[in-house]
Amino acid sequence: MAMTREDNELLTRVENGAPMGEMIRQHYWLPAVPSVKLEADGAPVHVKLLGTSYAAFRATDGSVGIVDEQCPHRKTSMLLGRNENNGLRCIFHGWKVNTSGAVVEAPNHSGDQERFCKNVRVNKYTVREAGGIVWVWLGKGETAPKFPDLPFTSLPVSQRSVTSTEVPTNWVQGVEASMDSSHVGVLHESTTQITAGGGNERMHMNVALAPKLEFEDQPYGYRYAALRDLPDGKIYARVNNFVMPWYGIICAPDAKGPSTVFFSTPVDDVTHRAWFVHFNPHRPLGMTIMSATPDVWNYPPLPPGNKENNWGQNRDLMKRGHATGFPQHLGTEDFAMFIGQGRIADxxxxxxxxxxxxxxxxxxxxxRSVREFMEGKVPTFAGNPLLDYSKAVSIGGVLAADEHWQSLVAAN
Known part of the structure; x- marks a missing residue:
């Protein structure tokens, strides 16, 4: 059944007090910026989340802060500020904020400066650094929600890579794609051949295009198996996890190989930031198509054109056998599909x-979550006492015809 227009609005909108945006703001941590983008005493980085702009910076002592972009004094941009002596100083009048967001200096105030600073009203945000990402909780209150301690967040830097890029469409289009198993063997057919090699299990997806789906609800969201019948009577099972509100944890292409977490966070109603975390819990990641990135803040690349030239699709390459004409990266193929759906998919x-x-x-x-929030409740998936993000482990494998996919999960 197609979605109603009202539900589509409720699902997608995050700005200007929209219920979905407020639910996310209060009950979830948001990934803000890759850790390596922030240099001690370096330039602050613009971060936009849920339609609001912030300045992220790393202080002299290595701690990280995220503050409102506008200075609390005369509202100019703190992105122009000097990052010095454990604080971000506005270059307009010299007001300085620390990593907790508090004003600690107001040199143009002639009275008791310390007392004055303590009474300046500011928004303070809780920040945490884990898994190569700086995360922020933008909600109100003293107690932050449970941190998404996903399978990559505690790994050493040698076992993970983090990249992200801004995509000019609504965030839900990206989230949906992370859980859309049937597009992989079609859209990513050539990318799989290029990156996987002939012996990689992912090649089975190019043979069996129509998976049978089976689901298990979990406190964090759901786990599901995409089951593909193979010509030899066996079954290729890919068990992936959806973790509310946007994480798609994808199984490794083969045993002990690297897994991927895709997530699409809302910049505003018509823009999202696509995150790609490639990780291997068993050994160093090494050089991969994901880790060999030239720019962690703008990668994978967007399609190289616009609608007038089919977003830069290379039809000559398609004549030579490439499935899509977007050879840049599997993410580029996905982005082209999102953009083709429109800024907000109907x-x-x-x-x-x-x-x-x-x-x-x-x-x-x-x-379900946003409606629970609108009723004044803590959303079930955010407040479940059994919530354990570390359990969201995805795995794949080839099974005998009489084996159940749950055996893969139990053996992991």
Missing amino acids: RTTEQLCAADGAVLRVRQQLL
């Missing part, structure tokens, strides 16, 4: 099929 006229069950569950869980 879900009211979709015609869905059996392969879309995981996408529907993403929508259902997001809508």
Whole structure:
């Protein structure tokens, strides 16, 4: 059944007090910036989340702060400020904020400066650094929500890589794609061949395009298996996890190989930041298509064109066998699809099929959560006492016809 226009608005909108944005702000940590983008006493970095702009900076002592972009004094941009002596100083009048967001100096005030600073009203945000990412909680109150301690957040830097880029579409389009198993063997057919090699299990997806989906609800969201019948009577099972509100944890292509977490965080209503975390819990990651990035803040690349030239699609390359004409990266292929859906996808006229069950569950869980929030409740997936993000481990493998996919999970 197609979505109503009202539900599509409720699902996608995050700005100007929209319920979804307020629910996320209060009950979830948001990834803000890759850790390596922030240099001690270096330039602050512009971060936009849920339609609001912030300045992220690393202080002299290595601690990290995220503050409102506008100075609390005369509202000019703190992105122009000097990062010095454990604080960010506005170059307009010299007001200085520390990493907690508190004003600690107001040199143009002639009275008791210390007392004055203590009474300046500021928004203070809780910040945490883990897994190569600086995270922020933007909500109100003294107690932050449970931190998303996902399978990569405690790994050493040698076992993970983090990249992200800004995409000019609504965030839900990216989240849905992370749980859309049936597009992989079609959209990413050539990318899989290029990056996987002939013996990689992912090649099975190019043979069996129509998976059967089976689901298990979890305190953090859901786990599901995409089951593909192989010509030899065996089954290729890919067990992936959706973690509210946007994490798609994708299984490794083969045993002891690297896994990937895709997540799409809302910049505003019509822009999202696509994050790619490639990690290997078993050994150093080494050089991969994900870790060999030229720019952790703008990678993978967006499609190289616009609508007038089919977003830079290379039709000559397609004539030579490439499935999509976007050879840059699998992320580039995805971004082209999101952009082709429009800034905010119209879900009211979709015609869905059996392969879309995981996408529907993403929508259902997001809508359930925002409706619970609107009723004054803590959303079930945010407040479940059994919530344990570390359990969201994804795995794949080839099974005998009489084996159940749950055996892969139990053995992990």
